[in-house]
Amino acid sequence: MRPLDWLVIAAYLLWIVVDGLKRTRAQKGIEGYLLANRSLPWWAVGLSVMATQLSAITLVGTTGQAYADGMRFIQFYFGLPFAMVILSVTLVPFFYRSGVYTAYEYLERRFDVKTRTLASVLFLFGRSMSTGAIISAPAVILSVIFHWNLTLTILAIGGPTILYTVLGGVQAVTWTDVKQMVIVVGGLVCVVIALILGLPHDVGVAESLHVAGAAGRMNTIDFHFDPRQTYTFWSGVIGGMFLHLSYFGCDQSQVQRYLTAKSLNQARHSLLMSAFVKIPLQVLVLMVGVFMFLYYVFTQPPMLFNNEHRDAVEQSARAADYQALEGSFERAYQDRRAAALAMAQSEGPARDAARDRFRAATAEMSAVRGRAAALVQDVTHAPGYGDKTGDTPRPDVNYVFPTFVTTRLPQGLVGLIIAAIFAAAMSATAGELSATATATVMDVYKRLLRANESDAHYLLVSRLAVAFWGIVACIVAHVAVQLGSLIEVVNRIGSIFYGSLLGVFVLALAFRRANGHGAFAGLLSGIVFVVIFAFHPATRGVSYLWHNPIGVAVVLIVGLTVSLLTAPPRTATRRT
Amino acid sequence: MSEPAARPADDAPMGRVYALVILCHATVITILWWIGRTFSR
Numbered sequence: 001m002r003p004l005d006w007l008v009i010a011a012y013l014l015w016i017v018v019d020g021l022k023r024t025r026a027q028k029g030i031e032g033y034l035l036a037n038r039s040l041p042w043w044a045v046g047l048s049v050m051a052t053q054l055s056a057i058t059l060v061g062t063t064g065q066a067y068a069d070g071m072r073f074i075q076f077y078f079g080l081p082f083a084m085v086i087l088s089v090t091l092v093p094f095f096y097r098s099g100v101y102t103a104y105e106y107l108e109r110r111f112d113v114k115t116r117t118l119a120s121v122l123f124l125f126g127r128s129m130s131t132g133a134i135i136s137a138p139a140v141i142l143s144v145i146f147h148w149n150l151t152l153t154i155l156a157i158g159g160p161t162i163l164y165t166v167l168g169g170v171q172a173v174t175w176t177d178v179k180q181m182v183i184v185v186g187g188l189v190c191v192v193i194a195l196i197l198g199l200p201h202d203v204g205v206a207e208s209l210h211v212a213g214a215a216g217r218m219n220t221i222d223f224h225f226d227p228r229q230t231y232t233f234w235s236g237v238i239g240g241m242f243l244h245l246s247y248f249g250c251d252q253s254q255v256q257r258y259l260t261a262k263s264l265n266q267a268r269h270s271l272l273m274s275a276f277v278k279i280p281l282q283v284l285v286l287m288v289g290v291f292m293f294l295y296y297v298f299t300q301p302p303m304l305f306n307n308e309h310r311d312a313v314e315q316s317a318r319a320a321d322y323q324a325l326e327g328s329f330e331r332a333y334q335d336r337r338a339a340a341l342a343m344a345q346s347e348g349p350a351r352d353a354a355r356d357r358f359r360a361a362t363a364e365m366s367a368v369r370g371r372a373a374a375l376v377q378d379v380t381h382a383p384g385y386g387d388k389t390g391d392t393p394r395p396d397v398n399y400v401f402p403t404f405v406t407t408r409l410p411q412g413l414v415g416l417i418i419a420a421i422f423a424a425a426m427s428a429t430a431g432e433l434s435a436t437a438t439a440t441v442m443d444v445y446k447r448l449l450r451a452n453e454s455d456a457h458y459l460l461v462s463r464l465a466v467a468f469w470g471i472v473a474c475i476v477a478h479v480a481v482q483l484g485s486l487i488e489v490v491n492r493i494g495s496i497f498y499g500s501l502l503g504v505f506v507l508a509l510a511f512r513r514a515n516g517h518g519a520f521a522g523l524l525s526g527i528v529f530v531v532i533f534a535f536h537p538a539t540r541g542v543s544y545l546w547h548n549p550i551g552v553a554v555v556l557i558v559g560l561t562v563s564l565l566t567a568p569p570r571t572a573t574r575r576t
Numbered sequence: 577m578s579e580p581a582a583r584p585a586d587d588a589p590m591g592r593v594y595a596l597v598i599l600c601h602a603t604v605i606t607i608l609w610w611i612g613r614t615f616s617r
Contacts, residue, residue: 074608081601085594093587213615220612221605264587275597279604 001406001414008415009422012183013160016176016423020164020430023172030458033169034101034438035260042266044178046273048431049248049257050281051177053274054184055428056137056421058285064397066289067296069390070217072231074286076545077279079241083248084275088268090509091249096264101442103255103505110508111569112516113447118523119501120443123252124436126497128469131432132476135161137398138425139477144307144402154477157425162470165430166463170260173430180420180427187420188284190413191405195291198408200298200341207344208294214343214355215297215362216390217290230543239545242552246498248274250505253435292404297340299408303329303369305399309376316379322372329368336361366391429473437465495544496534499551500526506552507559514559515569522559529554 031037065073091103100106104123108116139153164172199208212218222232229235248254248271261267303326304310313322339358343351373393377385387394405417441462450457504523507514530551533539 071608071612078601078605081597085597088590088594209615210617213612213617216616218612218615220608265590268590272593272597276600279601283608 001418002411004412005415005418008412009419012416012419012423016179016426017160017164019179020168020172020176023168023175029455030441030462032171033459033462034434034442035256036169036171036174038260039262040174040260042261042269043273044174045257045261045266045270047181048174048177049254049270050274050278051180051184051424051427052253052257052431053247053278053428054181054281054424055134056425057134059184059188059417059421059424060137060140060398060401062282062285063289063292063401064392064399065389066217066286067292067400068289068388068392068397070212070215071220071283071286071290072222074220074279074282075222075231075233075236076240077244077282078233078236079238080244080278081275082237082241083244084271086245087249088271091505092258092267092271093264094509095255095259096261096267100259102252102439103250104252104439104443107504107508107519108447111514111519115504115516115519115523116443117448118520119250119504120252120439122497122501122523122527123250124439124469127251127253127432127436128472129476129480131429131436131469131473132478133480134425134428134432135473135477136480138421140398140402144399144406147308151478154474157422158429158470158474158477161426161429162433162467165433165470166466169462170256170434173427173434174257174260176423176427176430180423183416183420184424185281185284187417188288191288191409191417192284192291194409194413195288195295198295198299203298203341203344208297209290211297211340211343211358212290212294214358215293217293227543227546228541230545232543235543235545239543239548242502242548243495243498243545246502246548250498250501251435252439253432256435256438257431288401292400295404295408298337300330300333300337302403303372304376304393305396305403306376307399307403309380309382309395313372313376313379318375318379322375325368325372325375329365329372332361332364332368336365362391369393369396429470433466433469433473436469437462440465440469495547495551496530497527497551499530499548500555501551502548503552503555504559507556511556511560511563513568514563515566517566518559518561518563521562522555522557525558526551526555 062073094106095103098106098109102120104116104120107119135154135157138157139150142148142153142156143150164176196205199205203211209218222229223234224232225234226232227235258267258270261270302310310322313319336358339354339361342354343358346354369392370388373385373396376382376393382395384395385393389397392400405414409417441458445461445465446453446458453461500523503526504519507519507522530547533542533550534544534547
């Protein structure tokens with residue numbers, strides 16, 4: 001890191017935090033603090049919706065995943081546009097017109113208080129877990145760059161975020177998100193340009209993409225129906241649609257975003273903005289990973305990207321073994337580079353032969369890397385090195401992008417990307433903290449504990465709730481980084497709860513006969529079933545995207561059965 | 577004869593926008609499939 005990089009980072013962080021703090025003046029009451037008095041334009045809300053989903057994990061985890069496994073992750077988003085249309089027709093008008101603060105308030109109006117409380121508590125538990133993973137992503141980067149203690153790094157990110165969210169409320173969150181999106185997209189475009197310029201002069205972009213394709217990095221769509229494959233067309237369209245229906249329809253962190261819009265149609269437009277823009281944006285993110293792979297085809301990559309683990313092995317009694325592997329890795333790399341150049345510059349049978357050599361050398365590099373990972377696991381006992389994402393040891397995936405940024409990008413751009421990662425994490429975390437505080441105050445504190453306090457009292461409690469959940473997130477962040485590819489950690493945690501939460505909303509909207517007992521029993525059964533399904537040895541291998549439709553199905557079956565066996569709700573009795 | 581119930585001012589019909597979303601999505605998926613097929617050969 002050079003002075004210009006530090007200057008860029010300092011300027012950006014100062015801008016974000018000061019701007020967040022300026023919003024404090026606009027906070028006159030609880031509705032302003034939690035819903036911005038329902039006054040925000042659709043484009044700002046739309047950018048905030050996307051920014052809340054696109055955290056620093058997207059930059060670190062997804063780019064690393066594309067480097068190791070290619071473009072297939074894009075299928076995860078194939079159900080999103082369908083989900084946005086369905087939500088714009090169904091849940092968004094319900095929430096917006098009813099004037100609720102949280103999605104779960106609607107469940108009390110339709111069913112009863114125990115269903116609302118259970119849904120809200122499940123949201124709070126799931127979100128506090130995943131917010132931790134969101135904070136840990138940039139902590140990984142900073143600890144790699146500066147060799148900082150991970151715990152202190154997490155506190156350095158969490159502290160300022162908690163501060164400006166506590167003071168600025170949802171206004172600060174939304175307008176910070178807008179700035180974040182501009183910086184993140186601008187930064188990604190700059191990185192792609194730098195990567196393309198980093199290719200050898202005699203290798204064009206199209207030829208290089210053929211090289212990436214030969215290593216399986218351009219596999220965008222897989223039409224095979226295999227529940228054990230995480231990302232296929234079908235898991236994306238069906239499982240992804242259920243996941244996004246639940247995320248955008250039942251997760252307070254997103255519902256709160258569009259409840260701040262000026263009108264119902266502006267709320268709809270803010271969601272439909274994602275339907276148009278999200279997939280192209282994710283393609284841009286994934287292309288960064290693919291071009292990083294290509295960059296390291298023509299420039300030798302480190303055998304393992306995690307500096308700390310590499311240093312630990314090199315200082316251990318197994319250092320000679322590691323050095324021998326480095327030699328094998330370099331020979332395989334030189335073979336692969338020569339094959340890639342031959343492939344990019346030849347036609348016909350010569351090109352086919354070069355492609356075969358390229359694939360063989362890539363497999364050899366992967367095998368050597370696997371042996372190096374086993375060595376790291378022996379020496380450091382770090383978890384996860386036995387698993388792979390694509391052809392890369394799973395814990396190494398998260399270190400690819402930060403290593404590239406800090407060692408290969410020019411002065412100034414390093415600062416811009418680090419600032420973007422920092423701000424992305426802070427803004428996404430701030431959105432989650434605002435949402436968890438809203439659910440805590442409105443669904444638990446005000447509803448169950450203190451119903452008739454003043455506006456100023458609830459405003460104070462909301463600020464305390466933001467601080468509390470911020471501290472919880474920092475604690476969770478400390479362990480999240482050990483669990484593997486960060487983007488998958490967040491989505492896996494979410495998928496345990498999301499399907500069942502969606503199921504109870506479907507029960508509410510589509511089945512008039514469903515009652516509170518049915519909804520409560522269904523929601524509880526759905527969660528228990530999905531947890532067992534996710535961890536049982538026989539079903540553990542099923543892609544987490546399928547947990548969402550399974551959760552919905554269990555809630556509907558149990559919910560309707562219990563409802564039919566108990567007294568109908570009052571409204572249903574009147575109508576029949 | 578009664579007038580049809582008026583829609584609230586902030587609830588304009590959006591059928592065409594929804595159709596456009598699905599059409600664009602289908603186009604994007606087709607382009608991605610073509611890219612994958614072209615460069616993975």
